[in-house]
Amino acid sequence: MADPEVATKSPESDALEDIPVAEPTTVPNTVDSSSAFAAAPAPALCDNCTSDRPTPAGQKPAGEIIKLNDIDVYVSKPADYPHTPSKLLLLLTGGTGLHSVNNQIQADRFAQDGGFVVVMPDLFEGDPAPNSTTALSSEERPATDTGTGSAAPTSSFLDIFKTKAVETAKSFLIDMWLARHTEDKIMPILKKVLDGVRDEFADAVAYGDGIYAAGYCIGGRYVLLLAREQYQAPRKASISERLGGITLPWAHKPAASAPVPSDLGGSEGNNQSGDDPEANRQNRMSGPWVKAGAIAHATLVSKDDFKGLKAPISMVSVENDPVFPDEVRVSGEDYMSENHVEHEVQVYPGVPHGFAVVGEYEDAHIKEAQAAAFEQMLKWLAEH
Numbered sequence: 001m002a003d004p005e006v007a008t009k010s011p012e013s014d015a016l017e018d019i020p021v022a023e024p025t026t027v028p029n030t031v032d033s034s035s036a037f038a039a040a041p042a043p044a045l046c047d048n049c050t051s052d053r054p055t056p057a058g059q060k061p062a063g064e065i066i067k068l069n070d071i072d073v074y075v076s077k078p079a080d081y082p083h084t085p086s087k088l089l090l091l092l093t094g095g096t097g098l099h100s101v102n103n104q105i106q107a108d109r110f111a112q113d114g115g116f117v118v119v120m121p122d123l124f125e126g127d128p129a130p131n132s133t134t135a136l137s138s139e140e141r142p143a144t145d146t147g148t149g150s151a152a153p154t155s156s157f158l159d160i161f162k163t164k165a166v167e168t169a170k171s172f173l174i175d176m177w178l179a180r181h182t183e184d185k186i187m188p189i190l191k192k193v194l195d196g197v198r199d200e201f202a203d204a205v206a207y208g209d210g211i212y213a214a215g216y217c218i219g220g221r222y223v224l225l226l227a228r229e230q231y232q233a234p235r236k237a238s239i240s241e242r243l244g245g246i247t248l249p250w251a252h253k254p255a256a257s258a259p260v261p262s263d264l265g266g267s268e269g270n271n272q273s274g275d276d277p278e279a280n281r282q283n284r285m286s287g288p289w290v291k292a293g294a295i296a297h298a299t300l301v302s303k304d305d306f307k308g309l310k311a312p313i314s315m316v317s318v319e320n321d322p323v324f325p326d327e328v329r330v331s332g333e334d335y336m337s338e339n340h341v342e343h344e345v346q347v348y349p350g351v352p353h354g355f356a357v358v359g360e361y362e363d364a365h366i367k368e369a370q371a372a373a374f375e376q377m378l379k380w381l382a383e384h
Contacts, residue, residue, distance in 0.1 A: 045174055046323050046353050049217045049299055050095040050129040052102045053359025061104035063111070063118070069196030071189055072122040074104050076111040087208030088201050089116035089381065090193070090226075090290065092219025094299070094357065095129025095177075098122035102358040109358070110214065114378045117204040121193045123219065124181050130173035178300075186222060194289055210291030212381050216357050220298025226289045227311035292384035294377035296356035299323045306332040312342035314380035316356050316373040319349040346376055 063076030078086050089110055093103045098120065107118040198205055205211055215223035288311040296316035301324060313336065317329055329345070336343040348355070348369045355366055356373040 045095060045129065045178075045218075045299055047131065048094075048352055048354025048357075049323070050174070051131040052096050052100050053354075053357070053361065055101050055105070056358065056360050059105050059358075061101060062108045063104060065098070068119065068121075068200060069192040071192050071196065072098060072126070073193060073196075074098055074107055074118075074120040076104075076107040076118045076120075078111050078115050078117070081117060082203060084115075085207040086115050086117045086204050087381075088197055088204035088211050089114070089118045090190075090197070090211055090213040091118050091120040092123060092213065092215035092222050093120060094217030094219060094354065095124070097124050097128035098126075099128070106216075106358045109374065110378065113374075114382060116212070116381070117201055119193065119197050119201070121189060123186050123189060123222070125189070127177070127180065129177050130170065183225070187225070190222065190226065190289075208291065211289065212384070213290040213293045214377055214381065215293070215295045215298065217297060217299045217354060220295035221301045221305060223290070223293040223295045224298065224301065224305045224309065224313070226287070227293045227313055228305075228308035229287045229310045230308055292381060294380050296373055296377065297321060297324060297353050299353075301328055301332075303328055303331040303335075306335045309336060309339070309341045312380070312384050314343065314377055315345040316376060317345060317347045318351055318353050318355065319347050321353050323353050344376075344380065346373075348373065 061074075061076075063074050065072055065074050067073075068075075078084065091103075091107050091110060093100065096103060103120065107120045110116050111118045194211065197211065213223045213226055215221070287308070290311050292312045294314040294316075297318050298315075315329070315332075317324060320326070321329075329347075333343070333345055335341075351366050351369045355361070355370055356377075359370075361367050361370070
């Protein structure tokens with residue numbers, strides 16, 4: 001089995017750093033690449049967030065891509081649905097997105113093994129995250145460990161230089177991609193999908209008494225956000241509104257006001273509850289939007305993302321994961337315990353970030369952990 005410390009390494013997102021080498025006459029043919037990366041800062045995303053592992057042999061997607069409330073979604077259903085009732089599961093992906101064959105097979109597994117109607121939305125509007133292949137061709141890319149997908153334990157000086165070049169280029173592309181796909185862009189997509197499934201699959205939503213959610217990598221963070229109750233600040237009235245609708249001489253005639261969404265981050269209208277502070281507070285609360293959630297090796301999660309959690313949460317985590325640091329995970333666990341949020345957390349040692357997503361590994365330990373993580377998530381969702 002690969003060294004767990006190496007197996008969990010992810011490419012850093014900084015520019016080239018100095019690589020210490022001996023005098024030119026004594027440079028060895030290979031160097032220990034793990035020592036070269038020892039001081040690397042924690043990345044925002046890693047290769048396993050943005051690249052697929054090889055698809056398991058003989059497997060292919062069984063669902064279909066449809067439009068749901070103008071959003072592309074992959075839908076997978078149990079073989080006996082609708083004759084046999086099913087619950088509705090919202091599956092949120094990592095950066096590889098909707099058209100990843102592995103993600104589609106993941107959705108199929110929840111449908112076939114769990115009996116869910118699975119809806120997997122295109123969170124990134126046809127723009128999946130860039131990966132190492134975007135930066136360099138296959139001939140230019142350095143060798144990786146086929147068992148874990150991480151950089152090989154020993155690499156030539158040229159391989160290390162290539163790795164640094166890939167990471168520098170990829171870091172720039174990832175930063176630009178993240179700037180295009182912020183919470184302000186993704187949450188409205190989820191709002192439309194949630195509205196769409198309530199109409200299209202009303203029977204499944206009713207049967208489960210709500211919507212369930214599972215998320216991997218980036219999608220894991222959005223499961224947390226959907227599982228929260230949030231306080232919505234009241235919308236500030238315009239000057240014209242405060243003056244009883246009078247149009248000031250220097251002001252443009254106000255356009256007809258559009259309806260303001262009351263959930264998923266939208267601001268509420270003016271309070272309608274008089275001077276009752278508690279009633280006013282309740283009028284400005286929204287969520288949670290899912291009944292229960294399960295997440296695997298979430299990324300881009302902050303401590304604040306746990307605040308307001310209400311729905312039960314199961315977490316699959318990686319030991320010493322630089323993309324989901326222990327400090328953030330433990331803070332989340334403490335918050336859930338202190339606020340009586342039902343939860344479970346399982347930390348898997350000796351596996352890379354992204355291990356729980358469908359994909360082929362040669363390492364038997366990773367394969368076993370992958371199967372165990374899926375069973376953990378499926379059992380949690382089935383029991384809630």
